[in-house]
Amino acid sequence: MGHRVAVVGCTGIAGQQLVASLQRHPWFELTGLAASERSAGKTYGEALRDPGTGALRWWLPEDPAPELLEQVVQDAADLDPQAFSCIFTAVESDVARELEPRYARTTPVISTASAFRMAPDVPILVPGVNMEHASLLRVQQARRGWRGFITPIPNCTVTGLVMTLKPVAEAFGLRRVVVTSLQGVSGAGRSPGVIALDIIDNVVPFIPREEEKVEAESKKILGRLDGDTVREAALRLSATCTRVPVLEGHTEAVFVETERGATPEAAARVFREFGRDFVGLGLPSAPGRLLVVVGDPFRPQPRLDRDNEGGMATTVGRIRTDGVFEGGLKYVLVTHNTKMGAGKGAVLVAEYLASRGFIG
């Protein structure tokens, strides 16, 4: 195929995750690297290099492809979107608010920013969960007069949550959800991210604006497409989001009230069966399973389970009856916030959209 794609915000850690997910991709050719004015005009290697020590500020275990390090970084403000079939963005929300609509006039934009997530004509696509919401992109194009579109991925705490709530909703009906997240520090990035002084031997029980996102985005993603809009799911959801001394991987303790009641065994079964259709599409970045169910009561653990299926599966365990809710269930999930929850998840969404003709 060979869709030409660009990564905007390529020097930050979120941008690097996109780059790592796109280099050597079978469908996408990473021909555009863009960042702020400060990096523009340098090669990617120069832009990543620490001026003091000469060390490469590349934060991922997999190395960047040598040819990418030679590629010249463009100024995101000047980027010509028409040179690409798709643009991936990893910039702050205020920057996204400005750049993304400009790109979208001509080109599909897959965004990791929250800027447009709650706009009525913008779907937040989560692999296997709500692919039918993609048709909202046509509404968006028509309404805004764009040839491209903007489609953001959700907050990284939402991804794993809705992957488990969706099959529960379908099988048993979903009324109420209480969730406490124990989030790894990589979710905060590196600028400056979480300071070691704040988190070693500690828990920080507040992540600004996170709980609101978890609540609003989850309801939208689980909502029903109704004509040219998505009706928010009629469920109550309450979150407490905390930061814990874990590098990667978000752990979530979930309590749900179902409409029709659910035994732990039945829930485990629907979790295991979830996402087969999506996986069956054979998209290049898709895992073998979207949900991995573990029986060991000490699992899932972020260090041991975040990399299941290459970080693209959410792992669920400790599935139990809950005594607070009617037909209640409780369980624990672990999801990889910087794989499925970020760059590689965005690439998987793009693959889906390419396979359905939205890109290219």
Next chain:
Amino acid sequence: MGHRVAVVGCTGIAGQQLVASLQRHPWFELTGLAASERSAGKTYGEALRDPGTGALRWWLPEDPAPELLEQVVQDAADLDPQAFSCIFTAVESDVARELEPRYARTTPVISTASAFRMAPDVPILVPGVNMEHASLLRVQQARRGWRGFITPIPNCTVTGLVMTLKPVAEAFGLRRVVVTSLQGVSGAGRSPGVIALDIIDNVVPFIPREEEKVEAESKKILGRLDGDTVREAALRLSATCTRVPVLEGHTEAVFVETERGATPEAAARVFREFGRDFVGLGLPSAPGRLLVVVGDPFRPQPRLDRDNEGGMATTVGRIRTDGVFEGGLKYVLVTHNTKMGAGKGAVLVAEYLASRGFIG
């Protein structure tokens, strides 16, 4: 006053916490140290000494009193309970099950073990929460023909939880509680406790038998004394207990449904007012406040707040309206599992019982 007291299980970390809380106590004189056969006959200093390196296996920041290190440790199996006004025990449940009834024939036993917590004639006393349950001790004595009694402190995750639930129950009525705990590693002790290999960069989402204890003990403690028994509180409570890489201090994310509705402001007010009567008793180990309410949204944090009021206060923050429950509230608490939740909390209970004539 000078009540002579003993600590059984004095070499373990829980026993050391009792020893540290009792040495130089204004009311209690620590004249008895007892442990298993292996330590019996040695001085306390010898019993604590590592045979290989000669280092003192004493795990607390405050040093043991020199005269205690010279005291000879007795065999717990042979201890004469009549030599003491009160015996504090810090032994495993199976050992407690055997030793405590023997001691209790003549002597009050304050226990950190779970062995007898759920017996109908055994109160689980939590300072400021349910002191009226102490009258159950007379029932226990009458029923069992004992001059002493057994009264255990609760599981360390329960202590902070019920301290916040009690004022909510009184002020607003309490229907349902969902709690996720993020527990420090000291709660598991040292034999072997939590292995570093298991918890660095990790969360372990299961602590065997912990959730059952949290659910059952909380309902009992919040229950109403009815004649010669305690009626379990009519509330639904569901817990998920996790272990996090934190040394000391349990953090708990709590969601509650109230009967009459509660604004965050009203809840903060009842938290602030809670426990004034108890604190007013002026017991030696009592904190100035049982609950500390913090307004900084990033608090409470275990490292920063566990030592509030010398580790004897529970700190509450992030008090918000909850969207899942009718009249819902959510908040986060931090409680010191090895101070108020263990040795020093047990000593405070003993002080209360001494002040009320149950001891001495």
Next chain:
Amino acid sequence: MGHRVAVVGCTGIAGQQLVASLQRHPWFELTGLAASERSAGKTYGEALRDPGTGALRWWLPEDPAPELLEQVVQDAADLDPQAFSCIFTAVESDVARELEPRYARTTPVISTASAFRMAPDVPILVPGVNMEHASLLRVQQARRGWRGFITPIPNCTVTGLVMTLKPVAEAFGLRRVVVTSLQGVSGAGRSPGVIALDIIDNVVPFIPREEEKVEAESKKILGRLDGDTVREAALRLSATCTRVPVLEGHTEAVFVETERGATPEAAARVFREFGRDFVGLGLPSAPGRLLVVVGDPFRPQPRLDRDNEGGMATTVGRIRTDGVFEGGLKYVLVTHNTKMGAGKGAVLVAEYLASRGFIG
């Protein structure tokens, strides 16, 4: 007494440590708070407040005095040095290079910055180690035509090191020193300091410019005052400085070659005797001992020993014969980098200088 003093750079963590060490000080009255233009004109409380959440960005366990929070922060660039008997600075080196000479024309400056440490007429004073170097301040004043002076405290890794090397040098002669430091993250401050993503489950074996400072400053501090200069000590010193996942406290593994040989017992003796004269001065911030010697082979440990003597003592242990050097010794030390190694250490130096007539 009541010397009026100021803290420049009062909003950062190093400045806060100075503030905490000076509030309620028996000799010094903290009447000046200064910072960059951004904070100038605000009260200290406003300057510390996070605009988003309203939380106070105060990083120390001891609270700031309420009256300080009401004090107006001045612009460091406009500060009138003549209003103070002494100015404490906690600013970046480039800022120090500009501000400190201006203040020093009229007023003594105690600096935590490295800007002037290696100037020939500037002593780096370490309590109990080289107080005789203070006379260099008169040389500095004469040479520069200043009524004040600049005297910096050393790099925080140096403080504990020279406190142990000094008695070894005096008792046994010192030829060579090899040291590997395992430094806590607080040494890097908070702007941005050490990122959790970089240090959890990790060691970072490089701290830019740290090893050079350790080598040069140690030799200067251990040097001999010779007329109007300090002759660098004739010793060889080589350092490897690493960062470890420890909040506070620097651990240093030291290997030394002595001239006259030293048994571990003799070394322990000279460590124990070190600093008695200095401690005997009875300065308000001085510890009861400058060095604490521990016999337990598992000590010193940063978490257990950093707070010995209120963080103002260096703890030494594992004193052994070294097989590599003639007359060799090896030992491990722990020193509190943000107490004796920072704000409170600077205040102690100021107390010494005040007691000797250099300040006031």
Next chain:
Amino acid sequence: MGHRVAVVGCTGIAGQQLVASLQRHPWFELTGLAASERSAGKTYGEALRDPGTGALRWWLPEDPAPELLEQVVQDAADLDPQAFSCIFTAVESDVARELEPRYARTTPVISTASAFRMAPDVPILVPGVNMEHASLLRVQQARRGWRGFITPIPNCTVTGLVMTLKPVAEAFGLRRVVVTSLQGVSGAGRSPGVIALDIIDNVVPFIPREEEKVEAESKKILGRLDGDTVREAALRLSATCTRVPVLEGHTEAVFVETERGATPEAAARVFREFGRDFVGLGLPSAPGRLLVVVGDPFRPQPRLDRDNEGGMATTVGRIRTDGVFEGGLKYVLVTHNTKMGAGKGAVLVAEYLASRGFIG
């Protein structure tokens, strides 16, 4: 080929590492699993299963082969050594002292225990470093009348150290070595290993008997084979061994005195060239390089570099001139203590011995 081999001590973590390195091995067939009496007679899966929760106590990321879980564990005391071409042992030293000589009468034993490391007719083989010492095995067989032999791998801190010292010794001559290790917690195993309460936010500067092993084993490994014995290398070596909050990987700060002087560039060159012959043998478990040299001054880091070459390479960086020693060098290395330093390293030694006719 298909040598039948056994793992003794197969349930512990060191034994599991052997099992993981041997399952699906191209040359060795793992037909024997042995452990203490407690596990004997159970299948491996049953022996690993936690009786309380049913969870598999298997500690490695790579799963055990299903057919191994069905294999019956034998009692190590009754194991028939003649059924195997080679026996790998992962037992405590006191057990090794008894079992290994019995097995060695007929069968080669590759041991991870320290019991026989310092015996004069026992070589401690380190891949690429001293393979010529293998001829000592013939001396051992002759002297003891054994058809098999015992050959232990070294302490895990030694492996990486001698891999870097060997090329320095060969190229520049080696006189003195000072090393401080910062060791990961996995080196202590799990029974009970390092307790989280002891190491979070901490450094423990003592590992019993570790420094003596590092000093003695390194000198033996670097020694010269002289007839029927190994002459210990004529060098002075002094170690301080510490434990840090790192899961896996030992970091070592090394300072060396050379005979002929060495620039950092020359040292980097000899490190890069080291081990080509050994690697050229094409043994199944051998890495592509024994030493990886990194230029980034912030490297090597245990979390980022321990898995280089599948954990079978030692990574060296920060190569600098040292100011304490004549012709001095200093550098930092990271080595994987539970890959090359344990099970997989033992298997690599066995592969070498098989390729040379010592096994089979």
